[in-house]
Structure formats: C-alpha cells, structure tokens
Amino acid sequence: MASITEENYLKALFNLSNNQGEASISDLANQLGVSMPTANSMVKTLQKQGLCKYEKYKPVVLTEQGKKAAALIIRKHRLTEMFLVNKMGFGWEEVHEIAEQVEHIHAPKFFERMDEMMGFPTVDPHGSPIPDKQGRIQELHLKSLSEAAPGQEAVIAALSDSSAEFLAYLNSRQLSLGTELKILSKESFDQSMTVAYGEKERESLSQKVCEKLLIRIFD
Amino acid sequence: MASITEENYLKALFNLSNNQGEASISDLANQLGVSMPTANSMVKTLQKQGLCKYEKYKPVVLTEQGKKAAALIIRKHRLTEMFLVNKMGFGWEEVHEIAEQVEHIHAPKFFERMDEMMGFPTVDPHGSPIPDKQGRIQELHLKSLSEAAPGQEAVIAALSDSSAEFLAYLNSRQLSLGTELKILSKESFDQSMTVAYGEKERESLSQKVCEKLLIRIFD
DNA sequence: ATATTTTGTTAGATTATTCTAACAAATTTG
C-alpha cells in the first residue's frame, strides 16, 4: 500500500499531466515543495512499484495502475470536500486543506457512506468531477468565460483555480457555482468583461478572473 | 507537532497509566506491536520533547503536557466515533478502526463542527467520556455488573472492553448502552449472573461478561 | 541466596524521506 507521501506524489503527477500535458521533475518538485533530487528519487521508487514510467531527462508518465490509484485518492478528496460543504456546513474555501488529510484515510466504508448520504454527487464544491469507484473520470468539456461573447448568457459550472484567495474573491462578489451571467461587453484593450448577475447590473471581471471561471453557455 | 507515530505512543501511555496505574516499556511495546528497543527509544524521544518522564528500568510517566496532548487526541478519537455512529449510521463495532486514523487529522474546525452537530456529547458510543477542549476528563465512577447484587436494577452505561468481538457478542444478545437489567441471581460457583432485560426473561451472563459491563444502579 | 525468567538496554543495521553540493545534460539566448 502506498504511503501518504507516495499518494501525494501520485496525485501531483496526475494533476500535472492533466493540466500541462506532462510532468517534469522540476514541476513535480515545485508542486510538492521538495527539492529536485527528492522528486527524482521518489519517481524511481514509484516506477519500481509499477505506478509510473520514467527515463532520465524525460517527463514522468503515470501507468494505468498509477492513474487509477491517483484517481481513487482524488475521489476521496472530492467526496470529502463535498461532504464538508453539504453535510457539515463548511464554506467552499475551507475544505481543501482538510480534504488533503482525509483523502489518505484507508476506510472504504467511510467514503461509501459519505457518497450515499449525499446521493452520489458527480462534482465537488468547486465543480471538479468526482472519479467513480473504478477511478474513471467523466470529462466536463467546459469553456472559460473569456471564450464567451457579449450577448451570451452562461452559468458558472466550475473553476480552473480553487485557491482560497480566488474563492475569497468570488465570495466577496457573490459569485458561486450556479450563478447565471449575462455578458454585456468585452474590453478589447485588456480582455476584461462586463457582466450582470443576481442583483448586480454591471460588474467588471478582469481577464485573469474570466479565464478561471468555467461556464456552460445557455442555448 | 507530534507525528502520527508519536501520537499513538502518547495515547498508549495514557491508556496504560489509566488502566494499570503505570506504563512499563514491555506493556507499551506490546500495546503498539513494536519491539522493546523501539519503544525504549521512542520514550527517550518523547522525553526530550517534555511529554514524558523516564528513568532507566522505571515505569514511564506522562508529564502534564503529555497527558493533555494524549487527552486531546482521545477527544478527537471519541468525537469521531460518536459522529460515525450518530450522524453517519455506523454500528458501534465498526467505528474504532476508522477513528484510529481520523484522530490524527489536524483541523480543529473539523472536530468542533462534529461536536456542535452532535450537541456536545460527553461520552462516546461505548460510554467512555470525551475529554473537553482543555483535555480534562470527567470521571464516571461506574461499577461493573459483577459488583451488583441480586434484586438490584441497573442500566448499562459503559464498557470496560470495546473490542469488536465483545461488541459483536453484545449485539447478538441485544445488549447496548441504556439497556436496563434486573439482576435475578448470581451463581456463587462461577460468578455468572442471571438477568432480565427487554424481551428476555432469563439470560445468563458469564463472569467475564459481567466484569466488562459498567452500570449505574437505580436507587 | 541462587538460579531462572522476565524485562530493559545498548549497539548496529535497515528503510523511507528528505536535504545540500557538485556536476552534467538540455534548452534558451544572443
């Protein structure tokens, strides 16, 4: 069974591969806050266990086994986040740190019971999909708000950044998953967008923010 | 901050001291399933941190700091067990192993929220007291059933053994916390007792069982 | 009061996870 340390490496490799297409040793080291030699040596350890493939100076690639293991940890993480928000009353900005620890608990029944109590949710509080028990992840082909055009209406479905800082920003603007946006205009100078939602008639969102809001456009 | 390993040693020392009055190296090693040299060296490590006092060939004694640290871990353990039973529908025989892992999570809000949701319980699902936030434990001066006399009536308030095996035995006899017992007779030959409770008119309980049932006698 | 058994200690080794320093390969820049 993988140690907590190994589990965190697997998750980091999985996320890096998904977000950047590949995982370099330096990215991995950065992500985990360890030195490159440390990451290098752990990658060799994971390879010996058949969890990743690795050749000197090449990017690290998870095996199918490694991907599944990572997805199952992410499943526990996201179920936990959803449980904390839906059943325990936490805010979406408070749950990541707790889930980062709870995801390492070995107790299938614990997570199955959470899943059941919530009616088998498919996404976490930040809109990210929850892998199923086989480690399969459903693709949510969402666009970012910056790809939408003035005149369109859309609903916020997920975030590409779930940092506490970004979540705090969204909270301060009453933006949350499910918020319906009308796109009024887009400034070609800085790509910022003016939108209406809820009580707000005109709110300006910077390009940075627009890129991080993942939306479903109304037909 | 104490590691998971250190936390488990603190808990073991605390429990041994409470149950046997003192904690020897061999008891500690046994309790944790490690060799004596391992226990010996960890005790030295804990002493360096001011968590216990230790002199060669003498029993290990927790300091006030060590006692408090242990009690706070036990608090998390027992709150978790209660949460699993009361809020997640687990049986009292299923929760110890899960709590053994959850007790090491560092997230005060998580446990405070559990506590709140349950209305600040004072005992766990096996009747053991939950230490308060300062690490103080309320003494429940309970007698065991074997100390009671025929003719008396009593209610099961706690257990001095919460092993899965004993809990399974109690489940099979419909015995649980809160069960009211009428003591019909006591066999002087083997100290077994005949009792009535619920639908049962006459059930015989061995001395072993009677000793493990902690009761409050009706006045 | 010896002898035996149990308990505890020391020494030395192992595995996991991490680091820094030094060097080497790959990539980017001018």
Next chain:
DNA sequence: CAAATTTGTTAGAATAATCTAACAAAATAT
C-alpha cells in the same frame, strides 16, 4: 553556434521509525 541558463542527476549525509542480537538488570521461583 557558443554562452548562459535551466533542468536533471549523482553522491553523500541526516532524521525518523523500525528491527535483531547481545548483554544487563530486576523480579520470581526454587
């Protein structure tokens, strides 16, 4: 392309947690 920079590797060491083997002290039983 050559120089500079970034990225990756190796070597060597440190700390935490564990073990076994050997020995020593304490407790128990003749």
